[in-house]
Amino acid sequence: MVTLQINGQSQTIDATPDTPLLWALRDFLGLTGTKFGCGIAQCGACTVHMDGKAVRSCLLTIGSVGNRAITTIEAVGNTPNGAKVQKAWLDIEVVQCGYCQSGQIMSATALLNKTPHPQDADIDAAMAGNLCRCGTYTRIRQAIKNAAKA
Amino acid sequence: MIQNISTRRTFLKGSAAATATLSGGLMIGFAIPAGAQQTPKPTPYVLKPNAFIHIDADGKVAFQIPQEEMGQGVYTSLSQLLADELDVAFDQVTPLPAPPDDMIYGSPQRHRQSTGGSTSIRNFYTALRQVGASGRAMMVEAAARQWGVKPETLRTENGMVIDDAHGGRKLSYGALAPAAAKLDAPQNPTLKTDAQLKYIGKPMHRLDSPSKVNGSAQYGIDVRMDGLKVATLAASPVVGGKVDHVDDSKLKAMPGVQLVVLDDIVAVVATNFWAAKKGLDVVKITWDGGPNGHLDSKTLMAELRATAAKKGVTAAESGDADKALGKPGGPTRLDATYQVPFLAHAPMEPQNFTVHVKKDGTCEMWGGSQVQTTAWRAAATVLNIPPEKVTFHNFMLGGGFGRRLDVDMVVKATRIAQKVDGPVKVIWTREEDMQQDMYRPAYRNVMAATLTKDGMIDGWMHRIAGASVSARMSGKPPKDGLDKGSVDAATDNYYNAPNFRVEYIQAEPRAVNVGFWRGVAPNNTIFAIESLMDELAKKAGRDPVAFRLAHLDKTPRLKNALQIAARNAKWGEKMGPRIGKGVCAQWAFGTYIATICEAEVDTNGEVHVRKVHSVIDAGRIVNPDTLMAQVQGGITFGLTAALWGNITVEKGRVQQANFNNYRLMRINEAPDIQVEIVKSTEAPGGIGEPGCTAGPPSLVNAIAAATGVRLRELPIDRALLAGKSSV
Numbered sequence: 095m096v097t098l099q100i101n102g103q104s105q106t107i108d109a110t111p112d113t114p115l116l117w118a119l120r121d122f123l124g125l126t127g128t129k130f131g132c133g134i135a136q137c138g139a140c141t142v143h144m145d146g147k148a149v150r151s152c153l154l155t156i157g158s159v160g161n162r163a164i165t166t167i168e169a170v171g172n173t174p175n176g177a178k179v180q181k182a183w184l185d186i187e188v189v190q191c192g193y194c195q196s197g198q199i200m201s202a203t204a205l206l207n208k209t210p211h212p213q214d215a216d217i218d219a220a221m222a223g224n225l226c227r228c229g230t231y232t233r234i235r236q237a238i239k240n241a242a243k244a
Numbered sequence: 245m246i247q248n249i250s251t252r253r254t255f256l257k258g259s260a261a262a263t264a265t266l267s268g269g270l271m272i273g274f275a276i277p278a279g280a281q282q283t284p285k286p287t288p289y290v291l292k293p294n295a296f297i298h299i300d301a302d303g304k305v306a307f308q309i310p311q312e313e314m315g316q317g318v319y320t321s322l323s324q325l326l327a328d329e330l331d332v333a334f335d336q337v338t339p340l341p342a343p344p345d346d347m348i349y350g351s352p353q354r355h356r357q358s359t360g361g362s363t364s365i366r367n368f369y370t371a372l373r374q375v376g377a378s379g380r381a382m383m384v385e386a387a388a389r390q391w392g393v394k395p396e397t398l399r400t401e402n403g404m405v406i407d408d409a410h411g412g413r414k415l416s417y418g419a420l421a422p423a424a425a426k427l428d429a430p431q432n433p434t435l436k437t438d439a440q441l442k443y444i445g446k447p448m449h450r451l452d453s454p455s456k457v458n459g460s461a462q463y464g465i466d467v468r469m470d471g472l473k474v475a476t477l478a479a480s481p482v483v484g485g486k487v488d489h490v491d492d493s494k495l496k497a498m499p500g501v502q503l504v505v506l507d508d509i510v511a512v513v514a515t516n517f518w519a520a521k522k523g524l525d526v527v528k529i530t531w532d533g534g535p536n537g538h539l540d541s542k543t544l545m546a547e548l549r550a551t552a553a554k555k556g557v558t559a560a561e562s563g564d565a566d567k568a569l570g571k572p573g574g575p576t577r578l579d580a581t582y583q584v585p586f587l588a589h590a591p592m593e594p595q596n597f598t599v600h601v602k603k604d605g606t607c608e609m610w611g612g613s614q615v616q617t618t619a620w621r622a623a624a625t626v627l628n629i630p631p632e633k634v635t636f637h638n639f640m641l642g643g644g645f646g647r648r649l650d651v652d653m654v655v656k657a658t659r660i661a662q663k664v665d666g667p668v669k670v671i672w673t674r675e676e677d678m679q680q681d682m683y684r685p686a687y688r689n690v691m692a693a694t695l696t697k698d699g700m701i702d703g704w705m706h707r708i709a710g711a712s713v714s715a716r717m718s719g720k721p722p723k724d725g726l727d728k729g730s731v732d733a734a735t736d737n738y739y740n741a742p743n744f745r746v747e748y749i750q751a752e753p754r755a756v757n758v759g760f761w762r763g764v765a766p767n768n769t770i771f772a773i774e775s776l777m778d779e780l781a782k783k784a785g786r787d788p789v790a791f792r793l794a795h796l797d798k799t800p801r802l803k804n805a806l807q808i809a810a811r812n813a814k815w816g817e818k819m820g821p822r823i824g825k826g827v828c829a830q831w832a833f834g835t836y837i838a839t840i841c842e843a844e845v846d847t848n849g850e851v852h853v854r855k856v857h858s859v860i861d862a863g864r865i866v867n868p869d870t871l872m873a874q875v876q877g878g879i880t881f882g883l884t885a886a887l888w889g890n891i892t893v894e895k896g897r898v899q900q901a902n903f904n905n906y907r908l909m910r911i912n913e914a915p916d917i918q919v920e921i922v923k924s925t926e927a928p929g930g931i932g933e934p935g936c937t938a939g940p941p942s943l944v945n946a947i948a949a950a951t952g953v954r955l956r957e958l959p960i961d962r963a964l965l966a967g968k969s970s971v
Contacts, residue, residue, distance in 0.1 A: 113518045121474065121516035126466035127459020129642070131592050132674040136903040139592055167459035180457045187449060187869055190877055191315030192456030193592040193642030199457060218912035225903060227592045227643050228315045229880025231914035233873070
């Protein structure tokens with residue numbers, strides 16, 4: 095049994111402490127918006143926030159999280175930056191297949207949390223860990239800039 | 245917003261709110277049971293609005309979308325076709341995946357449900373407009389009967405039938421639907437004029453986007469239900485190999501897991517993915533690779549080269565190519581070979597399928613497929629039951645790219661599910677996804693061309709050697725040795741060479757399963773054609789764009805696109821050292837696209853793509869914004885392959901396993917991609933693939949301009965570029 099603070103609620107999960115947060119979210123809590131892509135922190139599809147910072151949940155064990163606040167794509171829209179990023183994504187139609195976009199939005203929101211007015215180099219640094227096989231990068235860059243201005 | 249993008253049955257069983265949406269007055273409903281007909285044989289297309297359109301009492305509209313949504317935007321674009329002619333408000337529309345049924349949801353041309361080859365708009369542009377118009381006519385007829393007036397005196401607007409002659413009285417489609425659904429569907433409805441169109445041709449917002457930015461979109465991998473087990477698997481790492489020995493002594497110490505051992509597959513079943521993965525990790529499997537267990541890339545590529553040196557079967561011919569080409573070494577003759585490697589699809593959603601083999605002899609399955617009916621039948625075949633006993637809940641795809649035109653993931657999941665009590669979700673690890681792919685074939689192109697004294701193409705020979713995907717899928721060799729799918733675009737002779745021949749020779753790699761991959765054959769043929777065109781331009785002493793334009797008088801739409809692209813990209817401007825621009829002009833998938841890529845090569849040979857300009861003439865367009873997105877994404881997909889894509893084999897085993905050794909382009913490596921659309925009223929062309937095929941040739945031509953080095957094999961070899969500069 096491991097207790098975590100997820101999306102503002104205390105959740106007790108009947109899983110071993112070595113279970114990655116990704117699979118605790120998906121298989122135990124039904125929060126399937128966080129995606130499995132590679133399992134080795136190479137693609138960023140599993141990105142969530144821990145105390146507002148982007149982390150890859152596929153390698154983060156639930157035993158190591160402690161009391162730190164976890165936010166997932168299902169709740170990031172309740173934060174001002176999360177809502178701005180989601181709106182910016184919709185305004186210029188960033189998504190294609192959409193599978194990576196939960197992770198993209200979590201990384202972009204974490205970027206704005208830290209850097210309210212990111213330059214291209216900031217966007218490169220914050221977003222390079224999130225792969226998109228559909229090739230939505232041009233629009234992701236533009237949407238982040240639009241969200242920063244909103 | 246789409247709250248539930250699962251199949252009809254799940255939808256009906258879904259939340260109270262969702263059920264309420266459909267419980268009102270049904271009507272133009274889904275009267276046809278899933279899989280009622282399954283024999284795909286061409287018959288005249290019969291308009292069945294009832295199978296596509298559902299309108300409930302308060303005017304909410306659901307469309308059964310026959311094509312698979314995998315990011316290309318068909319939920320939206322095909323809804324635009326239906327909604328425009330039906331005349332309903334677009335914000336009232338919910339797209340749903342159609343159940344498997346070739347006769348109803350297969351394309352009018354082929355009567356087969358398949359989303360591939362950039363065909364959704366080409367095949368359904370007129371058909372779905374007709375379905376929508378037929379549905380609208382049924383609404384008008386129902387209103388006319390109720391009011392006792394002639395239908396031609398009525399008009400429609402946003403889901404209402406309006407009678408202007410009687411004070412503008414109105415009846416809503418929702419109120420009319422029960423009566424309308426009982427009418428015969430008009431088979432030759434009048435379509436709107438171009439000026440009347442409200443949605444077609446407009447950049448409507450995607451209907452699936454809201455659910456994809458808040459995490460609520462459901463893909464196959466997200467399926468959950470009571471009693472669901474989760475499995476992960478290891479299939480034989482060698483094509484044709486078998487399980488030799490399994491040591492599960494460590495697994496026995498783990499509670500609540502089940503080992504499944506089949507001929508060529510070992511799987512561990514648990515209550516969640518992590519437990520299954522941990523379990524499989526401690527199972528020691530020894531494989532018998534069989535005859536393919538010793539093969540490696542060096543051997544496979546040597547075999548490909550040897551096969552490509554032989555004469556092939558003729559795929560297209562005009563004039564006298566042999567005479568015009570003369571002998572190798574002639575003063576105006578250029579001989580070149582171009583080669584491309586095996587490639588993995590690597591969609592972001594790893595392969596998965598959920599299957600419940602039930603004790604009553606039926607089966608239920610959940611997952612995403614580009615070939616709904618083939619997937620549905622594949623499960624039935626494994627279980628040796630009629631397909632009617634299988635219920636398939638189809639889901640959106642986290643990327644298709646051709647990978648899900650195959651159904652091996654359905655077959656494997658069903659075979660495992662036969663050994664499991666209750667529903668089981670079989671999830672492949674990324675490593676399994678990468679190493680058990682159906683790979684884009686490696687191809688070798690043997691080419692020769694000659695020039696006239698005026699610097700125009702005289703003779704042209706293009707021989708394509710590679711595996712036939714159709715043969716692998718069907719198990720039958722290509723008819724008369726010619727796999728037409730492998731020579732696509734090469735046979736079109738869009739540069740109008742007077743003496744022209746294209747040949748094909750089948751070269752099957754024994755240890756690699758081949759599959760369709762975004763861009764299909766033109767990935768290879770366009771790369772070869774556009775590389776040779778650049779080399780010929782150089783031999784003729786002409787500018788690459790001017791040389792192409794000189795050959796495009798009989799392909800004016802491509803000529804026009806190329807002229808615009810050259811202007812947009814400032815072709816001919818002075819570039820800095822080690823920077824070059826490269827061009828690709830192509831006609832494939834019914835679409836003309838001209839692309840200019842600007843790349844910089846650093847002294848280490850590393851290539852940086854700086855900018856891409858594309859101009860596309862795809863005829864009539866349904867959604868210009870999704871079209872641009874497809875071109876941007878396609879170019880990125882193609883550039884990724886050119887820069888890094890390479891699947892290699894050792895001891896019969898694919899060597900690449902994850903994104904650390906099968907690289908995909910990242911945002912910091914992605915160029916700005918500008919797309920301009922040529923306005924046209926010609927028939928619609930395909931858009932999913934053309935960008936992809938334009939990426940690699942425009943890049944290698946840019947590299948040649950920057951460095952003077954002509955790369956004839958992909959992926960690009962940085963060692964050949966280090967220290968090189970054309971300036």
